[in-house]
Amino acid sequence: MIDPVSTRTAGKSVCHVCGRSFPAPRLRPWISVRPGVSELIAATAPGWGEGKQICQPDLARFRRDYVERLLADERGELADLDRQVIASLEAGEPVSRNPENEAEDTYTFGERLADGVAEFGGSWTFILSFLAVLIFWMLLNVLFLGARPFDPYPFILLNLVLSSLAALQAPVIMMSQRRQEKKDRLRAENDYRVNLKSELEIRQLHEKIDHQLAQQWEKLVELQQIQIELLEENADGRR
Ligand SMILES: [Zn+2]
Structure with a gap:
């Protein structure tokens, strides 16, 4: 050699x-x-x-x-x-968006009104005030107007008003429910986007960490081998 x-x-x-x-x-x-x-x-x-x-x-x-x-x-x-x-x-903008804000922009006046009516119609305020109106109507006709009530017992006109109200309330509530479904769908889509991005980011992190570990391990082994060589040389020198 x-x-x-x-x-x-x-x-x-x-x-x-x-x-x-x-x-x-x-x-x-x-x-x-x-x-x-x-x-x-x-x-x-x-x-x-x-x-x-x-x-x-x-x-x-x-x-x-x-x-x-x-x-x-x-x-x-x-x-x-x-x-x-x-x-x-x-490069990657945040993917999460607030579905409430997004849907709010596309609302028409009718849709907003339907939401408001449905919300008021489903509250205790509405039930109590409506009950008060009914009682006032009946008392007015039975006790106070005496011989010339505009809606005598058994309150046919009141019946008509209540039927009309119920007939109108049903479609308003359905409209509001459609709104709610649309909002739910937007929310679900948003959740899906965020989940997907998180999953991808986590997978990328895994790869990065694996890569780091492999690289560092190789280098550590190499550094250690050099140290061992130096130690062996020192030991040889002393003998
Ligand atoms: Zn030399």
């Missing part, structure tokens, strides 16, 4: 990077250098490859550069994520 003529002279070998000769134990062969670090060395010192050796100070320098680059990459990735989130926030 090691070329005996060019790199080995009298028990000493030459460092490929700085060109100085070192005793063999202070040199590391190409094969034992991590691929990532090797790429860095090859970029600085062309020709770095099989059979070449590097001195320990140079290797330590390249290794430090490599780790710095790894960490810088990681910071860059976080910045990328931030940018993606900001971009998606800028």
Whole structure:
């Protein structure tokens, strides 16, 4: 593997990077250098490859550069994520809308009136005041107008008024119910939109987190391997 003529002279070998000769134990062969670090060395010192050796100070320098680059990459990735989130926030307007406001704009006067009448017709105010009118009508005709009531017992005219009122009230209530159904439908559509967007966002988050975990795990393993190499070298140096 090691070329005996060019790199080995009298028990000493030459460092490929700085060109100085070192005793063999202070040199590391190409094969034992991590691929990532090797790429860095090859970029600085062309020709770095099989059979070449590097001195320990140079290797330590390249290794430090490599780790710095790894960490810088990681910071860059976080910045990328931030940018993606900001971009998606800028592009994606909030999908939720208030169906009450949306429907309110398209109401005609008749529809508004129907809503108002239906609301009043279904209140205790209406029941009590209507009861008061009925009692007043009956008392007026029986007790106060005496011999010439405009609607004598059994109150035929009152009967007609009540029938007319009931006949009118039914369609008004139906109109109001249609309004309510339309509002409910808008609300359901809005809920669906919001749910769909949430689901998509959550799925995207899952993918982002999975991606992050995989990336960070790889880098952590690599950093740890470099640390182990350094520790082993220290241990070798002490022996
Ligand atoms: Zn060197």
